[in-house]
Amino acid sequence: MTPVFETxxxxxxxILIGITFGFAAKYAMLLKRGVQVKARLVFADxxxxxxxxxxxxxxxxRAGVEAEAAALFSAFSTVGADRLVKLLTDRFLQRVDAEAAAVxxxxxxxxxxxxxxxxxAAAIKEAAREGRLHPEYAALKPHPQAPKLDG
Structure with a gap:
């Protein structure tokens, strides 16, 4: 074996062992329940x-486990893959919706x-045009030689 493959x-x-066993267990449970296993179902999985x-x-x-415990995590994940993917997808979409709403x-x-x-600004311009500009805006008064504002 090559060093990369061994690594x-x-x-x-x-993880691969757990996925293999979980995949087999999922279909064993389906067969036990009497579900007809079709190629589409296997392909989707x-x-x-x-x-x-x-x-x-x-x-x-995240759990800090290795070896057999990691295989168990992956086997359980494979058996409940439909529910697990739906749960994580729903959580992801809720998060996206919340951030989109905030944006x-x-x-x-x-x-x-x-x-x-x-x-x-339009109200200030209108007040300046009509000569009822508040003293606070005195700096906005037009220069005496400036042309008059129309309409």
């Missing part, structure tokens, strides 16, 4: 396996501030 097997071997392997590795690493709220707030500033 990969040493690091991820228990094979497509899920890389994600399940990542989840199992993450869980085992949208900040954009709406910025738009409201801009609109309010424009309305205030």
């Amino acid at each position: 990969v097997l040493a690091k991820y071997g228990w 094979l497509l899920l396996l890389p994600l399940v392997a990542l989840i199992a590795y993450w869980m085992a690493t 949208a709220e900040s954009i709406v707030g910025a738009a409201r501030n801009t609109t309010q500033a424009e309305l205030a």
